[in-house]
Amino acid sequence: MDDCKKILWENVSLLMHQHYGKENLTQCAEDSGVGPGTMSRIKAQETSVGIDTIEKLATLFKVQTYELMIPNLNNQEVVVVKSMRRMKPGQRSDLVKISTTLAEPDRGDGDSPKHAAQ
Secondary structure, X not given: OOOHHHHHHHHHHHHHHHHXXXXXXXXXXXXXXXXXXXXXXXXXXXXXXXXXXXXXXXXXXXXXXXXXXXXXXOHHHHHHHHHHHHOOHXXXXXXXXXXXXXXXXXXXXXXXXXXXXX
């Protein structure tokens, strides 16, 4: 099982690099309203933080609160999720259909949706 403290720090670190171009605990603390001591403890993975703290960080980085707890989050996933939020509902459902079709295994019988779309 993944350690929640480690996951939180890895995602906050990733988002700081994306947002500021580097790790910047002081600026992150100031911009999010999270205390600098709390930011240091998050980095050191020494403390459990409340949902209020996670919400402040999520708001700063313009992600959903739960996304800060997704293991192995990467830059590409962050970009995709943010892009999907800007889409109209119909566009999102079309993208999901396309993604689902592409993710289906090829059965090799020529009848899979992947072949039908070609």
